Amino acid sequence: MTNDNPAADDRLLIHALVDGELDPAHALEVERKIAADPALAAERARLLALQRALREKVPPKPLPAHVRMRVERAVGIGAARSGRGRPTWAALAASVAIALLAGSASTYVALAPSGGDRVAEEVADDHLRALMASQPYEVASSDRHTVKPWFNGKIPQAPRVVDLAQQDFPLVGGRIDVIGGEAVPALVYRHRQHLISVAAVPDGKRAGAQLQRRTVRGYNLVGWRDGNTAYWAVSDLGAGELDAFVQAFRSAPAE
């Protein structure tokens, strides 16, 4: 408000009055001014009418059920997690602990933070974002001969797509992720109700030859290198099951 309008402050205070923001002493003072000035009284009447019209007439914008479900699914809460017969994350974590104690066939390396961590973060973010989308893949197919050609023309090199249905990791589709500013192919597999994304990052020279394991925001990731491509698998599966997936993926025969 400007100084040219001497009533500007009083007008602001009327808003505060109708909003119930004034303490009793100030409210009383403003009430007195309103009683003495018909213009201020008219302003209050208009504001009350406006508030009432807004409250009673503007239709609410209710939260669509699918938005709630997507959010719940993405963070792993609500109905999506409470299905019976499915192991809880805690149970999976326990089984991972046992697997580690028993000694895994794979060698896990605890690495100092490196370029791989940034990639792992991005892979995890893309996975989480995909879970929030209406469907976590752009091409939906369990047939690798459909999924692989879909990538042609979208990215320089189509990824290696393997069929793991026999190992209880059916292919469900593929999508394009953006990792380090580059469009890279990502495959989506399923294990029970859990989805696994596998991003294939070309020129993965920074990836070590050994398996790398990360946890980003509760999601497990396993990274490895094959030729010049770095692969990152990410899922809310327990580390033991994700490890089993990676082993199946790596040992599956190429086409």
Place this chain on the structure above:
Amino acid sequence: MSIEEDRRRFADVVMPHLGDAYSLAHWLTGDAADADDVVQEASLRAFRAIGSYGGRNARAWTLTIVRNTAFSWLTKHRRGTVVAVDDLEAVERAQALPGREGALANPATPETELIAKADAARLEAGIAALPVPFRETLVLRDLQGLDYREIAEVMEVPVGTVMSRLARARRRLMDTIGNTER
């Protein structure tokens, strides 16, 4: 902090306000599908940041993230939509100078009865036509019922700014209702 702890906090802090989050995103973007995207992106951000939630006002905390996400979204997808408030207030000051016809200096204020008679479509169109800084203030106060302090927290501005923006928002909305009435 474990993932289960994060999930529990997210369920306690964010989920109760997802309806408000969606409504705010809808008003800011003006579109249901866009609101979907903004709420999902904001939920992702909130989940990642849940460890930093300070335990004060869960609704204000959640809506702050939604608002910031909506602004990034608008900047990315609708360049030019988010008018800088400084520009806006300079325009209004110029309009309010003596001798110039302007909404603030010489408001053509509609009668109370006209405001009371305004239908839903006119009100919605009037809100949608408000510049973003005014629209968000009005939505947070008059549709979502936040108090001045909460709004100041969400918009990261002083309470005095909330008051002046709210007054301008209501003034503009009343003028729109009056001027479009035949």
